[in-house]
Amino acid sequence: DTAVSQTPKYLVTQMGNDKSIKCEQNLGHDTMYWYKQDSKKFLKIMFSYNNKELIINETVPNRFSPKSPDKAHLNLHINSLELGDSAVYFCATSKGGSYEQYFGPGTRLTVT
Amino acid sequence: AQKITQTQPGMFVQEKEAVTLDCTYDTSDQSYGLFWYKQPSSGEMIFLIYQGSYDEQNATEGRYSLNFQKARKSANLVISASQLGDSAMYFCAMILTGTASKLTFGTGTRLQVTL
Numbered sequence: 001d002t003a004v005s006q007t008p009k010y011l012v013t014q015m016g017n018d019k020s021i022k023c024e025q026n027l028g029h030d031t032m033y034w035y036k037q038d039s040k041k042f043l044k045i046m047f048s049y050n051n052k053e054l055i056i057n058e059t060v061p062n063r064f065s066p067k068s069p070d071k072a073h074l075n076l077h078i079n080s081l082e083l084g085d086s087a088v089y090f091c092a093t094s095k096g097g098s099y100e101q102y103f104g105p106g107t108r109l110t111v112t
Numbered sequence: 113a114q115k116i117t118q119t120q121p122g123m124f125v126q127e128k129e130a131v132t133l134d135c136t137y138d139t140s141d142q143s144y145g146l147f148w149y150k151q152p153s154s155g156e157m158i159f160l161i162y163q164g165s166y167d168e169q170n171a172t173e174g175r176y177s178l179n180f181q182k183a184r185k186s187a188n189l190v191i192s193a194s195q196l197g198d199s200a201m202y203f204c205a206m207i208l209t210g211t212a213s214k215l216t217f218g219t220g221t222r223l224q225v226t227l
Contacts, residue, residue, distance in 0.1 A: 031213065033214070035215075041151075090157060092215075099145045099164075101159070101215060103159075106157075
């Protein structure tokens with residue numbers, strides 16, 4: 001069983017569209033994250049949820065909206081996609097009391 | 113704010129040799145943790161090793177060891193007996209353990225293991 005899964009793995013879409021990326025974890029962890037890796041491989045935190053509550057919201061355009069329907073899922077919805085949104089988006093999870101973060105396989109988003 | 117610096121954009125090492133990947137960090141917090149992650153060409157992020165700021169011993173995990181020098185604010189990764197499968201991007205990252213737990217990453221080092 002995959003511990004942290006993301007769907008889709010690849011997403012190609014046109015500017016202006018709205019899209020969602022889904023993340024699911026079966027580790028029972030209570031904290032989930034979204035990171036963005038740009039074309040230069042730089043990784044940066046976007047959001048973090050703990051027990052469905054938003055605890056980290058970095059300087060991210062409000063076109064990005066995370067949603068956590070339950071502790072096992074953290075989805076990322078992006079409105080009005082722009083060329084600069086092209087990146088790899090990683091979901092990660094961690095367990096309370098532990099600092100290690102487990103990453104999903106990533107979703108490569110390409111906006112044309 | 114915390115910052116991670118990896119000054120080696122690329123490194124080469126021969127198979128079976130040891131290699132050190134450099135990482136320095138900057139924070140005014142006393143309570144923090146340092147990580148190394150490996151990202152092969154397939155793209156996934158693989159956790160390698162963790163060192164807490166209060167840990168007295170350097171962390172080791174198999175062929176990976178973290179050379180933690182607190183006074184110099186460095187947390188270098190040492191890979192012993194390099195293998196071809198070690199060719200990948202390596203990221204150093206920091207977490208402040210007393211606050212909301214986001215990872216701050218360095219820019220990465222691309223390691224190439226040669227025959």
